Amino acid sequence: MKKVITFGTFDVFHVGHINILERAAKQGDYLIVGVSSDELNFSKKGRYPIYNENDRCKIISSLKYVDEVFIEESLEKKKEYIINYDANILVMGDDWTGRFDWVNDVCDVIYLPRTPSISTTEIIEVVKSSKR
Numbered sequence: 001m002k003k004v005i006t007f008g009t010f011d012v013f014h015v016g017h018i019n020i021l022e023r024a025a026k027q028g029d030y031l032i033v034g035v036s037s038d039e040l041n042f043s044k045k046g047r048y049p050i051y052n053e054n055d056r057c058k059i060i061s062s063l064k065y066v067d068e069v070f071i072e073e074s075l076e077k078k079k080e081y082i083i084n085y086d087a088n089i090l091v092m093g094d095d096w097t098g099r100f101d102w103v104n105d106v107c108d109v110i111y112l113p114r115t116p117s118i119s120t121t122e123i124i125e126v127v128k129s130s131k132r
């Protein structure tokens, strides 16, 4: 069985997230998703996600493309996660191109194109600016 692993925050879940998960699932037979912890998100982006890690995990776990979910505590632990979950392929969006090539001794690494014109940050901006 070919196992695929991918990582992300998946905050304010949108169609770009679904598209990458759907395409990641198609790369193999089993999809494992590492959902960034609230703390990891704070350290990467300087803010906490809108949805907390438990809610984000619940949303991702409920998707038909996804077989297994865990919380990603650190970007540096990628190789550990890949080995522990026995994954054969790491899939990431192409905003991460090259950033995880260092794990390619334990699995294949593929970067898929992002869905254009949608992002959590943009959604937050639109919602903010529509406040009266």
Ligand code: C2G
Residues within 6 Å of the ligand: 007, 008, 009, 010, 011, 016, 017, 019, 020, 035, 036, 072, 075, 091, 092, 093, 094, 095, 096, 113, 114, 115, 116, 117, 118, 119, 120
């Ligand atoms: N994504 C996409 N198209 C978009 C928006 C996001 O394909 N329009 C993809 C990203 O490329 C990523 C996944 O959806 O592969 C999750 O995106 P984010 O929630 O922004 O994830 P990020 O905060 O980049 O966390 O270990 C890596 C990190 O945990 C990734």
